[in-house]
Amino acid sequence: MTDPVGGATPDAAIVGTGPNGLSAAVTLARAGLRVVLYEKEETIGGGLRTESLFDSDVAHDVCSAVHPMAAASAFFRRFDLPARGVRLLQPDIPYAHPLSRGRAAAAWRSLETTAERLGVDGTRWTKLMAPLADRSRGVVDLLLSGQRSLPPDPVAALRLAPRVLAHATARGGRFATEEAEALLAGVAAHAVGRMPSLTSAAVAMLLGHTAHSTGWPLPEGGSARIAEAMAADIAAHGGVFRTGHRVRDLAELGGVPIVLLDVGPREFLALAGRRLPARYRRALERFRYGPGAAKADFLVSAPIPWRNPLVGRAGTVHLGGTRDDVVRQENATAAGHPAGAPFVLVVDPAVTDPSRAAGGRRPVWAYAHVPNGDTRDPVELVRRRIEEYAPGFTDTIVASRGIPAADYETYNPNYTGGDIGAGAMTLRQSVARPTVRWNPYTTPLRGVYLCSAATPPGPSVHGMCGHLAALAALRRHHGLRTPPDLSPADTRSRSDA
Structure with a gap:
């Protein structure tokens, strides 16, 4: 697969641009990887969207509005x-x-x-x-x-x-x-x-x-300000967004060595088809929604x-x-x-x-x-x-x-039945999320990781599911054990480096 913008095969592809897809992309791009993100909607952000629903001068938060974890995580x-x-x-x-x-x-x-x-x-x-x-x-x-x-x-x-x-x-x-x-x-x-x-x-x-x-x-002005700041950092470090593009099969991402999926278990089952081992498929099918x-x-x-x-x-x-x-x-x-x-x-x-x-x-x-x-x-x-x-x-x-x-x-396939937490927060599913697995972000498919709120630590706009999944991928594929610097001080784009 080649990226239509840069013409080169990306180092990593991310499906979904909710808070965790964006945090995963920030982490990978800061580590020097060329990242492409796919979003089925025309605008990025997932639960971080702000729109004028009734009056062009009044902005409404479509999903999340208040962000305790954006100040704490x-x-x-x-x-x-x-x-x-x-x-x-x-x-x-x-x-x-x-x-x-x-x-x-x-x-x-x-x-x-x-x-x-x-x-x-x-x-x-x-x-x-x-x-x-x-x-x-x-x-x-x-x-x-x-x-x-x-x-x-x-x-x-x-x-x-x-x-x-x-x-x-x-x-x-x-x-x-x-x-x-x-x-x-x-x-x-x-x-x-x-x-x-x-x-x-x-x-x-x-x-x-x-x-x-x-x-x-x-966030002053609405939740979308958070997504915009993350997107700006991704773009500054070489990341590319493809909006209005719903990935329906992992085959579309063939050739990309690292794929992070900001999707829930049901969507992953649909994307992977029969590629997943039967035991793992059954475990995902048993995942409970709240x-x-x-x-x-x-x-x-x-x-x-x-x-x-x-x-x-x-x-x-x-x-x-x-x-x-x-x-x-x-x-x-x-x-x-x-x-x-x-x-x-x-x-x-x-x-x-x-x-x-x-x-x-x-x-x-x-x-x-x-x-x-x-x-x-x-x-x-x-x-x-x-x-x-x-x-x-x-x-x-x-x-x-x-x-x-x-x-x-x-609106968001991760919200099965309206479950905005992407899975019931039971004691078992707080830890074995989405399945019992030592590294909950890995899957049986080489190079494919889950990074949605269906992985630990679960729901809320904290970015940790995506960040931790990206770190797992960096350790496994690039031997990087020190997290990349995420601070605003490092603002150089790839072209400036």
Whole structure:
């Protein structure tokens, strides 16, 4: 195979330009490899796309909107988005959780303020989060690793383990007030699966503590700014993009020595055909998918009129009621049963990034957790849920769009049945992801690697699946054991070298 732009056979091909495809390409290109990336859409980015859906002056994030891991993961720390002009804007309140009768709980950037506002539960919240926040880098690097090596920070591991175990059971780690209970449950629900569990507890500790350390930022201008910065670095180091090109068979990439696939197990099975050994195929076919996400986008004429004004200062809002309500909803959803009013995540980006509002209009971003393959239009589900805590929201709606969970894989084949995590985050599938294999990025096909969120460490915009897969390929094919420099200081293009 030859690249139609440069005329030479590329050293590596990457299928899919989501965050992990892009991070893989950055890593390989920085190591000196000539990389070509294939994207079925006309624009790159996968979950990092920003579009004007209703008003040309108002930008909506199509998938992800808030990026805790873009400020925390090892890949992005080394890549250094702020140094590349991507402003990561931090809300004073990373997340809030409204309750009935106008009550609400909030996690502030300041752990001290959070504890003060939680009253009798303040000391307990501090004891839970402060030791993790003090070793935040170690906690993040442990949970966002390939899960195959010793902890990089043993102290962080020792602090994390008992907290995860304590919050993995129905009776463990309880607080005295509904406010504190709900605040932690809303973060745990980001696991999108059974609650409580070891996975939901780990997610709660990861996201919960980062609110008080590296924060939950929004990129100024929208999520696409992250993808654009990564694409610029790839191009500066010789990488080539082929958009509007869906690779349907690995045979199309014949002759390329390294192929990294930012795709899920089902898509890999389709690409590989009968090339895969029967045992490995069966293992991929057994891979389980989690509940779905149904997306609702609104164009509104005013900020969301939350009954409790404190909620209006939060970057992210969790709507699910009490802890028991959240647990009941998430367990029913994981079991495939609609749970009435779903758990909903809401973001009004202009709260943190005023540039997102124009002409008196602003975007509202929301996801509802629903059963995998759910066909319901989420607009009404989400509208009613927001209205419950923000009376009058309906009157501000100018336009809306809903994407049912069942339709999400049309947008992105990795989102099977609306599973934006690319696979259920069960304990087994957190480690054996997508199969039981010492190096989870390798496949039985020589030179072919998986680098999607279906590999460790799993979902979120952290870039680590792609980065770790690329490092595995560099070790195996080029004997490179030292990760390449990813810092903005190394800006020379291949032609300048």
